[in-house]
Amino acid sequence: MCGIGGIISFTTDLGERHRTADEFAAALHDRGPESGGRWLGRHALLVFTRLAVIDPVGGGQPMVGRSGAAGGGRPEPAVLAYTGEIFNFTDLRDELTRRGHRFDTASDTEVVLRAYEEWGPACAERLRGMFAFAVWDAAAEQLHLIRDRFGIYPLHYTLTDEGFAFASEPKALFRAGQAQPVVDRDGLRELLGYTPTPGRTVFRDVREVIPGEIVTFGRNGLVRRRYWDLPAREHTDGLSETIATVREIVQDSVRRQVVSDVPLGVMLSGGLDSGIVSALADREVGAAAGGDRLRTFSMEYVYNLANFRSDEMHASPDSPHVATMVEHLGADHSELLVTTDDLMDPAEQLAVVDGMDRPIVGLETHVAFRRLASRMQPTATVALCGDGADELFGGYIWFQDPWYVQAATFPWIGPFHGMEMHSGLVDRQLYQELDVPGYIDQRYQEALAETPLTGEETAEDRRMREITYLNLTRYLRTVLDRRDRMGQAGPLEGRVPFVDHVLVEYVYNVPWAMKNLDGREKGLLRAAMGDLLPDSIVRRGKSPFPTAQDPAYRQSLRSRLQTISEDKSSGVAELLDVKRVEAVLSAPSQGLGAGVNRLSIEAALQLHYWTTECGVEFKL
Known part of the structure; x- marks a missing residue:
């Protein structure tokens, strides 16, 4: 995790705007508290704050490219401000070296810069990872903002009187004086709808770069284009080949994502997904691979330890299953116990709202996650987790229960049985004027219309593809945002091996009967990876992030x-x-x-x- 921000102007000389750069850096400090940098030119100002993970010595930014032949024939260098991790960066570096590029560092940052020098904005299509970056191309007088395919890292922008501004988080735009934190009626509808709309924010003048999108700003204005869309393809593999392929891709994703020059750990929940990630990580870097014991981390509410009550979403507490997985791995484990006083700490609650740049659903889970991230430092700076598997393989109740599957709305709204989440205490007249249900339905219909289909699906497969797409493009965003923003309390870089576009493209197109093998949620994933885990973990049903029952x-x-x-x-x-x-x-x-x-x-x-x-x- 790092932070980026900046301004582009063709009417104002930005070369001396040091105070503005200071404000960007201050607002983004929690994303990158270790170091930072800035680049100021006549038309561009770029700011960077760093949490070092790969090549701590050589990965400083903003990173300036080469001019002339070494820079792809560019008369002026490109300047990069980048946050993220490219998990195929060694492969790309080898290819770029063969194409004549010379590298001065061991960082993935320089790989992104050289890739831009070689292929321009189209370099995004070659990147496998989680990233959000800005490239100022001085020769073309254009800024390109590029975000990963699933929005694992945030990236926002606004048009201003003097041009254009961008930042990892809206608060940096506000502090640097590039926009105002104003919420109008559309923003309030977005807030109360509990389903983030790609490209929109709750603030009147701030937009986000849509996952898989390139936003370009130059003298001719703003241009947006997509470099990736989830493809719909006919699945021709049989069951045994499908199982083997899923195993191969998941193994490859974890193998790539354990690469780190700083301490690494895994977040355990006692469930299937985090168990798979931890078992594979242990094979790559833990005791099973001849290294130190794998570091693992978990959390539980103190009250729940002795007073847990099962409900529709949580059949059993996490702690006993976490203990089983820790024993299975022989891991070096730490458990955070959270009290009700912890949850009600005003400073922690405020930190959640400020960190998320908006009120969210599930305040107590965000407070708990923030405290866990804080506890993990300095033992771990990078943490792998199992997020994304439920959205991709069909793990939630709304993939299984016909009542939710057939609901004509975003399926995760169904579990609340008509209870109004954000809006329950909102003035009734205002709520009626806003027509929040109508807003949600409009966003739902738009999302359905986007769903990639081959046109050859059965009725069941079509509906399950729709639900999968809704989860991958809407619900998953709330999970990823929580991990990113609350991770700043460490700071902690969260990695999500299941949110890998190679894996997603394959599994999205697998027929539902295979995904739901043996009538079990995530049946395909259990078949592919279950031999790595204790039987009790393989048999355990889905249990979401725990809630405080006190x-x-x-x-x-x-x-x-x-x-x-x-x-x-x-x-x-x-x-x-x-x-x-x-x-x-x-x-x-x-x-x-x-x-x-x-x-x-x-x-x-x-x-x-x-x-x-x-x-x-x-x-x-």
Whole structure:
């Protein structure tokens, strides 16, 4: 993880804008606290903050290319500000060396720069990894913003009076004076819909680079184009070949992603996905490969240890299964125990809202993840995890239960049975005027229309492809954003071997009957990788990130809500519904009968932090 930001202007000389560069760097410090750099020219300003992972000595940025023949015949050099990891960088380096390029460092950053010098923006098509970068091409007087295929790393931009500005996170644009943190009605609809729309943000004047997209800004204005779309193909492999291919690609992805010049670990949940990643990582770099014991990490709520209650989403606690996996690996394990006081720490809650640049669903899980990332340093700077497998292989309940599968909306909204998540405490008149259900339906129909299909699918396969696509392009984004933004508490670079475009392109096109082998969620993945794990892990059903079950947590949320409702200076007062707030504070059902759940209360607290502490202004 690193941070990038900058400005392009053809009307203002940016060569002396050091104070603006300072503001970018300060806002992005948590993404890269170890070092940084800046490049200031007449038309371009680029800023970089670094968390060193590959070639700590030689990977400094912004990195300036070569002019002349060594730079692909460019009369002026290209300048790169890059964050990410390219997992095929050694292969690309060999190819570029054969093409006449000379390398001065061992970093993947320089590989990206030389690739740009060789192929221009089309170099993105050759990169296998997680990345977001900016290239200022001085000769062409163009800036190119390029983001990985799944949006593992964030990248935002805005048009300004003097030209164009970009940054890893919106807060850097605000602090550097390039945009204002204003939320209009469309932004509020986006916030309340709990389904991120590619390209949109909740802020009026800020957009994001869509995953798999190149955004170019030059004297002729802004141009956007895609360099990758998920392909729909006929799957011709038989079952045994499909199983073998999945195993081969997953093994290759983990093998590439354990490469690191800093300490590495694995996040364990006690489930199938993280178990597979940890077992493969141990084979590559742990004791099984002749190295030190693999470092593993997990978290659990203290209350849940003795008082766990099963529910629709969580059949069993994680800790016993984590212990089984740790024993199986002989891993060097650390477990973080989270208390209700930890979850209610105002500083931690504010850090979540500020870190995410918006209120989110599941405040307590974000606080817990942030605390886990903080605990992992300095033992590990890089952490592999199992994220992405459920979205790709069909692990969630909404892939399995016909009630969810047939729901005419984003399937993850179904588990809340009509409960309004972010919007439960929002003023009812405003909610009706916003028509949030209509907004969600419009976004849903747009997403369905995008779904890649061959046209030869059965009705079942068509629907399961739709649900898979919705998960890969919408739901997965919330998971990846949490990992990226909350990882800054370490800071910690999270790697996701299942979110690999080679694997995704293959598995997306596998028929549902193969994916759901033996009628089990992720049946194909179990068949491909199950021999690496204890039987109890292979048999365990899907259990999402744990939630805090302590009744004291909800009571604490209610007490905090009461404080906010009595704070006349709070900027959130005009957004809340007085009657529903009263129902939460006084009714025996704590508002449940009024369509309010715990997530609604968390959202109200976050809106308070957002408006009073983060400077966000609503213009509705």
